[in-house]
Amino acid sequence: MAAAASSSLVSRAHLTTTRRAVSMALPPRSTARFGVRGRRGLVGCVRCQAQAQGSDMDGHYIRRCVELARKAAGHTSPNPMVGCVIVRDGRVVGEGFHPKAGQPHAEVFALRDAGDLAENATAYVSLEPCNHYGRTPPCTEALINAKVKDVVVGMTDPNPIVASKGIERLKSAGIDVRLCVEEEASCRKLNEAYIHRMLTGKAFATLRTTLSMNGVVVNQIGSGADQLGGYYSTLLKEYDGIIISSNFAETTTLPMSNETGAKQPLYIIIAQGEKSQLNIPFLKQECASEAIVLSDSPITVEPSGVEVLVLDQMNLESILQLLAQRGLCSVLVDFREAGGSITSLLNNFQEEKLVQKVVVELLPFWAVSKGPNDLAFGGSQSFPLKDVEHSEVNGCVLLEGYV
């Protein structure tokens, strides 16, 4: 438990300017696994101290909620990632996050962690608490029962069956509720895929590709990109699904995240044209459920057991709707070759608002291609990419931007 105490302190390093860390031995605990710290009461526990300075501290604690929430990246879908911190008398007395769909929400873990100390405390939560019975009871009731004094939320929930109802329920129970405006943007970014699905009924789509330095699409990724910590491995962990072409699936090892504990994405394989048979040689029979084939005509797939859906209209909009209906919030459209089935999906993506984000990896060589410009699609005219960021990864340059 000493180790757990130590790691807890490390993860709060950004708060050390306002809180005093006290390291003490922790009693064993096995419950509340996704409560972040192990404690019961203030005796014999690790406690970080701070003077909560009203709303000045709200940003601090909401950022900590976001940090906690991200620990479950890639595991919560179709639910959002949520983190919660309980603060009493300027001290953090409970922390938690939502680990996985079907498991309790962040508030429950944080309240369990706080125990009796939740009474008269302030609960910080990155997303509005739910007020409905789903797979778990409403978090509003848990907060009311714990007798918290007030609740600070990072953003309201865009889910129509939640939106503002959680806040209303808390207020009606006499609990003061306020929005942490300064951190709303980071809370929105944390759950951009969940929010997009809620508002549009479609999965959030990111177009990923690799270019040579002269702008030609190349069917490879940069050195180390698919290893632990590599950008591609990280993307695969964070996305619920990955769209690839049948040509790619027939010839190449299926993409895998090498992140620790990663849940692999669903492989969404696009088969178009006259093809009546598809062999996915790198997919084992027992993993057939990890892939789904979308085709515009009947097709036989090996290994058997892979679900095949024949679509009347093979277009990105209907695919993203289908995936959202199946509970996928986010999908990576992995563009590996020009002129293939993925190209036709991406026509006019900007005008139809189908792709939300673009990730381009640039490799340090000059490629020769006689074809049409590989990425000359997206709309009828040029458009800016917003919030473009770039970084160097193993001698390559990675660019990310929003459509």
Place this chain on the structure above:
Amino acid sequence: MAAAASSSLVSRAHLTTTRRAVSMALPPRSTARFGVRGRRGLVGCVRCQAQAQGSDMDGHYIRRCVELARKAAGHTSPNPMVGCVIVRDGRVVGEGFHPKAGQPHAEVFALRDAGDLAENATAYVSLEPCNHYGRTPPCTEALINAKVKDVVVGMTDPNPIVASKGIERLKSAGIDVRLCVEEEASCRKLNEAYIHRMLTGKAFATLRTTLSMNGVVVNQIGSGADQLGGYYSTLLKEYDGIIISSNFAETTTLPMSNETGAKQPLYIIIAQGEKSQLNIPFLKQECASEAIVLSDSPITVEPSGVEVLVLDQMNLESILQLLAQRGLCSVLVDFREAGGSITSLLNNFQEEKLVQKVVVELLPFWAVSKGPNDLAFGGSQSFPLKDVEHSEVNGCVLLEGYV
């Protein structure tokens, strides 16, 4: 002069770990303008002190020579850039650089700066001293006459009328000469264009272009790129010529460097096809000598006075040979549009070893183009770019690499 003393100290900041700076008032001087410091003897001067530790210090002083040499970037062609430092008893007693073709060489300015203190001193020079009578007397004689003890050179001169002859002459006069191996690469990079012209008889060519984030060539440059300190303004200052298409010259302001004291590049305008008339509206009559038109058929050019050369073979190799014969060491091939006259020049540039360097600017937007891949030329297969570097400039990413 106090200001000159101060700037001299600043430019030597990288040596402060091994040298002690002593700031004193400087007497006025008007001679030896391209000697770097103002002094006559050790009284009343700025002097930086160091214990010369044999060859350990050679790298330091050769790097200083390179730094001095670069002060004349864009002005020395067809000569190389050269810097010289004279060191006696661990003290820098003279510095100089070659400012411009026709002016004295770096050694002359540095020896003038050192005066009598050159006797028994070590002369550091980034390029082998010349041993022939050109527009100025040989530097070897100046070094011998000044009675320096030894000479450290950054690299031998690839010029066939110099190569190793300077070193031989010094040795025959009893002066010890050694090559600073550790800094040879930086000396070569300093004069990569000059060396290339000497060894191949062709101008050093850099292909520059701007891409959208999806790899489409766009006819624009990034915000601020042509302003003082912008990468494009700096390139224009450092290159002797710039190759542009007649379409570009007919419709757009001619590229200008905004660097302080910049010498503008020669405009080399490529006119191909049936065109019999070319109007360069942004070139004033009195500036006609700043441009040259290369055409594959007779053509009338406005303003009159612009030199027109009709080439039997309009290809990059003959153009680069022609420019080298005219004394240009370096030329920027500014690629602004696909499918134009510049595209045809660049076919197979890698296989024919015609382009030495590539500069690609990446703008944060997605462009739509129905044409063939704009930069799908260069050779019959892909090739790596070496020593690729990238940087951010005003929200764009700049990539540079060698072919």
